[in-house]
Amino acid sequence: MTQNRWLVPFLNLGHxxxxxVMLVFPTAxxxxxxxxxxxxxxxxxxxxxxFIAFGAFAIPAGWLADHWSRYRTMVIFYFGIGASLFxxxxxxxxxxxxxxxxxxGAFAAIYHxxxxxxxxxxxxxxxxxxGWNGLWGNLGLAAAxxxxxxxxxxxxxxxxFFVPGLACIAAGxxxxxxxxxxxxxxxxSRTIGLHIDxxxxxxxxxxxxxxxxxxxxxxxxxxxxMPKVFDERLRALTQTNFGVGGLVAVVYTVAAFAQVAxxxxxxxxxLKRLMIGVALAQIPLLALAAHTQGWAMLVAAVLMMLAVFGxxxxxxxxxxKYCADEFRARMLAVRYVVSLGVASxxxxxxxxxxxxxxxxxNVFLVLAVLASCMLLASLFFPSRGEFAASKLRAAGTAAAx
Numbered sequence: 333m334t335q336n337r338w339l340v341p342f343l344n345l346g347h348x349x350x351x352x353v354m355l356v357f358p359t360a361x362x363x364x365x366x367x368x369x370x371x372x373x374x375x376x377x378x379x380x381x382x383f384i385a386f387g388a389f390a391i392p393a394g395w396l397a398d399h400w401s402r403y404r405t406m407v408i409f410y411f412g413i414g415a416s417l418f419x420x421x422x423x424x425x426x427x428x429x430x431x432x433x434x435x436x437g438a439f440a441a442i443y444h445x446x447x448x449x450x451x452x453x454x455x456x457x458x459x460x461x462x463g464w465n466g467l468w469g470n471l472g473l474a475a476a477x478x479x480x481x482x483x484x485x486x487x488x489x490x491x492x493f494f495v496p497g498l499a500c501i502a503a504g505x506x507x508x509x510x511x512x513x514x515x516x517x518x519x520x521s522r523t524i525g526l527h528i529d530x531x532x533x534x535x536x537x538x539x540x541x542x543x544x545x546x547x548x549x550x551x552x553x554x555x556x557x558m559p560k561v562f563d564e565r566l567r568a569l570t571q572t573n574f575g576v577g578g579l580v581a582v583v584y585t586v587a588a589f590a591q592v593a594x595x596x597x598x599x600x601x602x603l604k605r606l607m608i609g610v611a612l613a614q615i616p617l618l619a620l621a622a623h624t625q626g627w628a629m630l631v632a633a634v635l636m637m638l639a640v641f642g643x644x645x646x647x648x649x650x651x652x653k654y655c656a657d658e659f660r661a662r663m664l665a666v667r668y669v670v671s672l673g674v675a676s677x678x679x680x681x682x683x684x685x686x687x688x689x690x691x692x693x694n695v696f697l698v699l700a701v702l703a704s705c706m707l708l709a710s711l712f713f714p715s716r717g718e719f720a721a722s723k724l725r726a727a728g729t730a731a732a733x
Contacts, residue, residue, distance in 0.1 A: 338510040339454055340461070342503070343447050344468040346409065349500050350443040351472035353413050353436055354386060356496060357420075357429070359480035359559045359580070360489045363573050367489070370426075372560055373683045378430040382437030383552065383676035387669045389441035394665025397446040402661065403513040405446050410504025412439030417497030421490045432493075445665035450514070452652040452660060462645040462652070463595015470588030470641055473555055474581040481559075481577020528654060532714055532722035536654055537663075539713045541670050543607065544647045546706040548671030550614065550699050552678035554640055558583070558633065561692050565629045579630065587637035594642045598649045602716040607646055611707035613639040615700050622696035643706075647671070 357379050365375050397405040416439055420432025448465070455461035476496075483491040528536070562576045569579065597606055617636040624632045647667060655663045685694040714722070 336512040336514075339512070339514065340451065342507050342511050343406075343451050344465050345503055346406065346443055346447050346507075347465055347469040348472035348475065349410075349413065349496070349503060350440050350447075351469045352476045352496055353417060353500065354382065354440055355473055355476035355555060356417070356480050356492050357382070357433055358556045359477050359573075359577055360484055360492045362559055362563050362576070363484040364489050373687050375426065376556075376683050377679055378426055379433050379556070380676060380679045381430055381434035382440075383679055385434050385437035386441050387671065387674070387676060389438045390445050390665040390668040391662075393442040394445035394449075394661040394663075397442075397449065397661040398659070401513070401516065402446050402450050403511070403515075405442055406450070407504060407508060409439060409442035409446070410500055410507055412442070414497045414500030414504065417493045417500065421493030421497065441668070444668040445661045448648055448652075448664050449661040452648075454514070457599060458652045459595040459598030459600075459645070459649060461595070462598065462648050463592040466591030466595070466641070466645045467588045469644075470584055470591060474584035474588065477559060477577040477580035477584065478574075479577070481573040481575070481580075485572055485574045528719065528722040529725040532718065532725075533654070535712070535714060536650065539709050540647060540650050540667060542709040543611075543706050543713075544667055544671040545674045546702045546709070547643050547647065548675035549678055549681075549702055550618070550706075551640055551644070551671075552675035553682060553695060553699055554637065555584075556678055557682050557686075557692060557695060560686075561629070561633075564692070565625045568626055569630070583630070583633045583637055586634050587641045590638040590642040591645050594645050598645060603646060603650060603653070604710065604713040604715055607643075607710035607713055608707065610639060610643045610646065611703055611710050614643075614703035615707065618696050618700040618703055622693040622700070 358376070361372065361375050361379075364370075365372050368375070393405060413436055416432060416436035420429060420436060423429040423432055448462075451461055451465055452458055479495070480492045483489075483495060558580050559576055562579050566576070566579060569575070594606070594610075614636070617632065617639050621629070621632045621636050648664070651660060651663050651667060681698070682695055685698065686692060688694055690697075
């Protein structure tokens with residue numbers, strides 16, 4: 333792929349906007365519930381369609397990018413999410429909001445299979461590129477909490493959709509003007525796996541899909557619920573939507589640097605050890621968050637999100653390292669349709685568990701159990717020695733053919 337200096341900056345900006353638009357509603361819903369006089373457990377499920385679409389539409393997005401154009405598919409991403417946010421801002425009923433969020437999720441689904449595939453193909457230091465790209469994505473989470481809270485307090489909940497919608501359209505215009513089309517992906521590989529035999533390839537991607545499913549639920553549950561968790565547990569620290577959003581933004585911004593650190597570690601250490609380490613850290617931190625209040629909750633949230641965010645570049649690095657370039661968009665699509673599709677369970681799960689006696693304590697305890705399952709899957713990921721043996725087998729098979 334032909335590299336140009338504006339490609340990576342716009343891919344990073346796209347990651348920021350992608351996560352920002354998906355978390356506008358979970359922050360705005362706190363104020364919307366007060367304005368409409370409806371409970372959180374009733375309004376939050378309006379986001380379900382958006383999160384399902386966020387995962388499901390990754391498959392057609394990846395196929396379209398590999399068969400048509402990754403560049404043009406990214407253009408559709410920018411303008412599509414911008415237009416969808418505007419439609420949501422004009423909503424007159426809960427069902428209008430649900431439809432707008434679903435459409436937003438469908439266009440937002442484009443980024444991960446397409447943008448990450450373009451990023452990996454254009455970067456010599458994959459871990460470094462994924463780490464910084466992940467940082468920008470998490471800054472989008474922080475921006476969603478901060479600016480949504482501010483816009484809701486100062487203007488109203490509709491502005492929380494209009495303003496980022498305008499930003500997405502402006503970014504799309506900049507992408508068209510400044511980013512050169514790298515051209516179509518060259519087709520040269522016969523198999524999805526890169527320099528590994530079929531048996532190891534199946535094992536790698538089986539572990540990836542299992543781990544990414546549990547990790548997706550954990551990520552989505554923590555990021556979707558965080559504004560409401562802080563609204564309930566940190567009221568002694570702040571009484572405004574902007575204050576809650578600001579605290580969430582601080583947590584996400586600090587935790588975002590876990591991805592930069594993980595990117596550096598990916599370039600130096602084997603992935604299996606990193607996967608096990610991250611899962612081991614998540615289990616006690618999620619359990620700790622279940623039973624803390626006030627300042628203790630704020631500290632627990634920072635530590636917990638450091639571990640949650642640190643997982644993300646690991647999964648993308650597996651695809652980048654062991655999948656041939658011409659299949660990456662489709663393989664990333666499968667990874668994200670599993671991760672984000674399964675993660676849509678988080679919305680009804682939070683709504684149901686929040687209505688129980690334990691409230692968010694039950695949510696975090698369930699997530700700790702899922703982190704244990706992710707740890708178990710990581711133990712089956714091939715070691716560096718097993719990959720070396722696999723490459724020898726693959727080379728022998730190719731020579732015999």
